[in-house]
Amino acid sequence: MHLEDLEALAARYHAEETHEQEIRVCVAASCQSSGSLPVLEALQSACAGQGNGRCKVKGVGCMGLCSAGPLVAVAKRHAPLNESVLYRAVTPQDAAEILASSGGAPVERLRCPTDQPFFQRQVRIVLERSGLIDPESLPEAIAHGGYSALIQAITEMTPAEVIREVTASGLRGRGGAGYPTGLKWSTVAKMPGAQKYVICNADEGDPGAFMDRAVLESDPHRVLEGMAIAAYAIGASKGYVYVRAEYPLAVARLETAIRAARRAGFLGARVADTPFGFDIELRLGAGAFVCGEETALMASIEGLRGQPRPRPPYPAESGLWGCPTLINNVETFANIASIVRRGSDWFASIGTQGSKGTKVFALAGRIKNTGLIEVPMGISLRTIIEEIGGGIPDGKGFKAVQTGGPSGGCIPADYLDTPVDYDSLKSLGTIMGSGGMIVMDETACMVDVARFFMEFCMSESCGKCVPCRTGTWQMHALLDRIARGEGTPEDLALLEELCEVVQSMSLCGLGQTAPNPVLSTLRYFRHEYEAKLQNQPLRKPQTQRGTG
Amino acid sequence: MIPPPVRPPLPSDDPRWKLVNATMRRHGYAGHALIETLHSVQDAFGYLDEVSLRFVAASLDLPLSKVYGVATFYHVFTLKPPGRHACVVCMGTACYIKNSTALLDGLKARFGLGPGETSEDGALSVLNARCVGACGLAPAVVLDGEVLGKQTPETLLARLEGLIHAS
Structure with a gap:
């Protein structure tokens, strides 16, 4: 198959669609929880009753503003989200009225304006098809440019050219650490060996993060296409998607997408009738946060306990079953097709000097607009929270924003004008992370927040290395004592000392970053820790120590 | 020549064991299919008991200790029957x-x-x-x-x- 054949196919799918108006109902997990499936059914039966073919009702992926779900958009065929009429909190009873209004005057009482900053300030690359297409339909993905980058890569580019494009784009890993993607690819490509693997890390374990889930539920073909391009570039013939078992809808849509891609020849022994062969298999996680660490993830794919091992050797050299292996995050793969299709110069023109492109964030916590956003790198935290997020509800004041989950930290109000990029966030003592962004208002107790994350790390520690296994336990005991108002200044000193030990001595990223929430809250909110100490006499009887 | 491994008989005539067996067969009874197999046991029965762990261990030719280790490492797996x-x-x-x-x-x-x-x-x-x-x-x-x-x-x-x- 050549690019012209795919374009002809896309044109045919376009021609087959004769409707003028589309009614798009979000069927991603969040809106389904708010009751979008009955809305979809009601609209479909009302539309079928009308029977003039002018209007088409379909389920689509995430439109972003999850807190206002179920969301329904009425638009001209293929029109983008911000040119549509968007309705919020729709119920099945509203179906007839919405249908009757399509193409005419909108139903004002349900209207959710799309000219607000939440929609206008976003730049969509990873989410460009999310909310536009039916995630379970391969023809819709193809009609919107799906798989054209894969065909272009394997028919018109050499593997080295693909890697050069990805390197030139400046794309960095979206899983959190920000390792340059092109460099990772070229390292694996250079490794000798007939068998290589591509792994997509969809074990989105950070509490408060749901970006990868939304991408997989809204546009699974984009991820498969990115993986296939990577496989062509590095010379792999087999890929795995390691996805959380807690995401049943994402798993189901991935399975559907893989089957459809195989049938259409985009996966399999001869991809698009070329000698290049690549197939993808799903592997379910089983609820272990540590499996987001790459060596633990590979152990889990091999059917073992998800325990990390020391690196080097890195997976690029000796990964899955000892073979050279490329591991990237869902969002990283989701960027690849756009880079190949539109060129590295275009991608590199978005973002900042050291951080190119966009980042998807899951905005949650004490903020008006919770949901999924995609913003250009370099945007300020203030713009995200005050404009896109709509500020803090109930007239409360802003206190901190937490990024990077249990490996990240809290940023206070003084630093809200910091641009969002890998290096600026690192200098504030937190990390970009996979994209969870939790806003806290003035009622949040920062010692309690630190204890919450330490409890998480303590129970998620795999138990292999002592600093992490014992250190997180001890730090949690100290934080618990301080949070209950029973801590002493010595406890606080010991806590700080332990942070350093666990950070520098742990085997893998889980332990190395576990102290971050404590360190960052100590850095900006030390007075809260000290206020907790002051409630108690400075000296406590020795017998009460060490019982925590 | 190594004789082909002997697969254990199904623990009972409960049809759900056939689902479990199908998962293992799909992966060629390879040891790395352990987690997938435990998922299918839990999907079918709601939890993992000793009978099922022993059956999976024997079928995949893995030590019971390893199967138990994996079953208890991951949070999703439960060894206790769930409520209705x-x-x-x-x-x-x-x-x-x-x-x-x-x-x-x-x-x-x-x-x-x-x-x-x-x-x-x-x-x-x-x-x-x-x-x-x-x-x-x-x-x-x-x-x-x-x-x-x-x-x-x-x-x-x-x-x-x-x-x-x-x-």
Whole structure:
């Protein structure tokens, strides 16, 4: 198959669609929880009753503003989200009225304006098809440019050219650490060996993060296409998607997408009738946060306990079953097709000097607009929270924003004008992370927040290395004592000392970053820790120590 | 020549064992299919008991200790039979900030059950989850597989009482 054949196919799918108006109902997990499936059914039966073919009702992926779900958009065929009429909190009873209004005057009482900053300030690359297409339909993905980058890569580019494009784009890993993607690819490509693997890390374990889930539920073909391009570039013939078992809808849509891609020849022994062969298999996680660490993830794919091992050797050299292996995050793969299709110069023109492109964030916590956003790198935290997020509800004041989950930290109000990029966030003592962004208002107790994350790390520690296994336990005991108002200044000193030990001595990223929430809250909110100490006499009887 | 491995007989004529066997066959009875197989046992039976662990170990030619190690390492797998209704309270960051602890307190006060506990009559299990990814609807609860968003102790208890009385 050549690019012209795919374009002809896309044109045919376009021609087959004769409707003028589309009614798009979000069927991603969040809106389904708010009751979008009955809305979809009601609209479909009302539309079928009308029977003039002018209007088409379909389920689509995430439109972003999850807190206002179920969301329904009425638009001209293929029109983008911000040119549509968007309705919020729709119920099945509203179906007839919405249908009757399509193409005419909108139903004002349900209207959710799309000219607000939440929609206008976003730049969509990873989410460009999310909310536009039916995630379970391969023809819709193809009609919107799906798989054209894969065909272009394997028919018109050499593997080295693909890697050069990805390197030139400046794309960095979206899983959190920000390792340059092109460099990772070229390292694996250079490794000798007939068998290589591509792994997509969809074990989105950070509490408060749901970006990868939304991408997989809204546009699974984009991820498969990115993986296939990577496989062509590095010379792999087999890929795995390691996805959380807690995401049943994402798993189901991935399975559907893989089957459809195989049938259409985009996966399999001869991809698009070329000698290049690549197939993808799903592997379910089983609820272990540590499996987001790459060596633990590979152990889990091999059917073992998800325990990390020391690196080097890195997976690029000796990964899955000892073979050279490329591991990237869902969002990283989701960027690849756009880079190949539109060129590295275009991608590199978005973002900042050291951080190119966009980042998807899951905005949650004490903020008006919770949901999924995609913003250009370099945007300020203030713009995200005050404009896109709509500020803090109930007239409360802003206190901190937490990024990077249990490996990240809290940023206070003084630093809200910091641009969002890998290096600026690192200098504030937190990390970009996979994209969870939790806003806290003035009622949040920062010692309690630190204890919450330490409890998480303590129970998620795999138990292999002592600093992490014992250190997180001890730090949690100290934080618990301080949070209950029973801590002493010595406890606080010991806590700080332990942070350093666990950070520098742990085997893998889980332990190395576990102290971050404590360190960052100590850095900006030390007075809260000290206020907790002051409630108690400075000296406590020795017998009460060490019982925590 | 190595003789082909002897597969153990199915533990009983319960048709669900055929589903488990199908998963193992699909992966060619390879040891790395262990986690996939345990998922299919738990999907079919609701939990993993000694009979199933021994059967999986023998079928995949793995030591029982390794199968037990994997089954107890991962949070998703449970060795205890679940209640007829499962109420999973999300304890992700967004839900925690929006006071999901109050939901757990409410469940404890009404049913006397903490996370990981099942009522004596087997009607209800209370569990907690790390993050179900419904952060936009925090605090969230997964009740018998259905995600309920923006919960308060009152709405959750009312829903549960209705469920338990109906059954």
